[in-house]
Amino acid sequence: MTPTASPAAVPTVKPSKPASERIFNFSAGPGALPEEVLRQVQQDVWNIGGSGIGILEHSHRGKVVDKVFAECEADIRKLANIPANYKILFLTGGASAQNHMIPMNFMGAGKTGDYLITGFWAQKTAEQAKKLSGKPGFGTANVACDTKDQNHSYIPADSQIKYSSSPAFVHYCSNNTLEGTEWFRIPAVPSGVPLICDTSSHMYSRPIDITKYAMVYAGAQKNLGPAGATLCIIRDDLVEAGSKDIADLLQYRTFVPELSRPNTPPVFAVYVMGLVAKWIVKNGGLAATQKHNESKAKLIYDVLDNTKFYKPHAKSDARSLMNITFRLPSDELTDKFVKEAQAQGLDGLKGHRNIGGIRASTYNAMPRAGCEALSQFMREFERKNG
Ligand code: PMP
Numbered sequence: 001m002t003p004t005a006s007p008a009a010v011p012t013v014k015p016s017k018p019a020s021e022r023i024f025n026f027s028a029g030p031g032a033l034p035e036e037v038l039r040q041v042q043q044d045v046w047n048i049g050g051s052g053i054g055i056l057e058h059s060h061r062g063k064v065v066d067k068v069f070a071e072c073e074a075d076i077r078k079l080a081n082i083p084a085n086y087k088i089l090f091l092t093g094g095a096s097a098q099n100h101m102i103p104m105n106f107m108g109a110g111k112t113g114d115y116l117i118t119g120f121w122a123q124k125t126a127e128q129a130k131k132l133s134g135k136p137g138f139g140t141a142n143v144a145c146d147t148k149d150q151n152h153s154y155i156p157a158d159s160q161i162k163y164s165s166s167p168a169f170v171h172y173c174s175n176n177t178l179e180g181t182e183w184f185r186i187p188a189v190p191s192g193v194p195l196i197c198d199t200s201s202h203m204y205s206r207p208i209d210i211t212k213y214a215m216v217y218a219g220a221q222k223n224l225g226p227a228g229a230t231l232c233i234i235r236d237d238l239v240e241a242g243s244k245d246i247a248d249l250l251q252y253r254t255f256v257p258e259l260s261r262p263n264t265p266p267v268f269a270v271y272v273m274g275l276v277a278k279w280i281v282k283n284g285g286l287a288a289t290q291k292h293n294e295s296k297a298k299l300i301y302d303v304l305d306n307t308k309f310y311k312p313h314a315k316s317d318a319r320s321l322m323n324i325t326f327r328l329p330s331d332e333l334t335d336k337f338v339k340e341a342q343a344q345g346l347d348g349l350k351g352h353r354n355i356g357g358i359r360a361s362t363y364n365a366m367p368r369a370g371c372e373a374l375s376q377f378m379r380e381f382e383r384k385n386g
Pocket of ligand 1: 029093094095096097121173175176177178198199200201219
């Protein structure tokens, strides 16, 4: 018998500010969205583009949604100069669904998928492949490296990665959301092997050279928009290499001729992603975004570099621009930090239960003022409690 879940209790949410005011949201995702995007959304939910109908109510086959999808794709392409032989797909099921779709499509009988495990999500991805590994119709999942020996606090050197003799693809996760580590180079893979990357928690936080990849994907809810859509950028030959023996909705090729709409897509999430892409274009593109993100992260890393009170989780050459992780001397002080920060309008700082401590996610939409406020709070908290 399938176990039945007890009904969820409804939590009490205490207001921290009057309804008209906002606070700084350091949540790892869904994360902060740009203020001007949210204001545009407010209008378009009522009536988009003078159509007399709100974005939530438009048919996904109509002209308004055609325009929304086409503009989103065009801006996503423009931002990273994505060549025509890559398709832009808007998918559902989160990044997690991709973790399953990838081995279903590309790890058929006789093929090996190589996985680089550098954190919780990379590990979860490899687990989906291991589940299929050796089953009828499927090949083998190979772990080419695993940084669990140091609690995923570092990024491995190329010499630490042991590929299988002839992988069908290599998968890695370029920003480890829980641990706060980031790849600042692209791993060297055997020549001609398709490289697939989960970029969920730092997509478009800095320039990306798509031509080095066969596929990248990212759940939107961190840097690109709200939950519900997953951006997938995939090269034509990989689309074609996918299995034809699995459900149509699990095949990438199904989404190509239908412009991501073989069935009802997450229209609202793609629409907001389009507004966020326009906002990045308007603010100078990915190079300018990188500079801005570096200067924001520096405000917090400067505190961590000059303290014995806070202990950073990530090794300094691997620390993420997007998820900043550190510990305090005790659990009591961690709880106190989170509570007092929240009282000062700094929300979402509690680290993931696997890593503990504090995690500050400073995604694209986090203003510099938020990072300034957090760094000041950290200094003051240390002065009082250190
Ligand atoms: N990959 C990474 C790097 C993530 O950070 C997350 C979510 N935190 C996921 C995958 C899973 O994403 P989703 O919840 O959209 O399935």
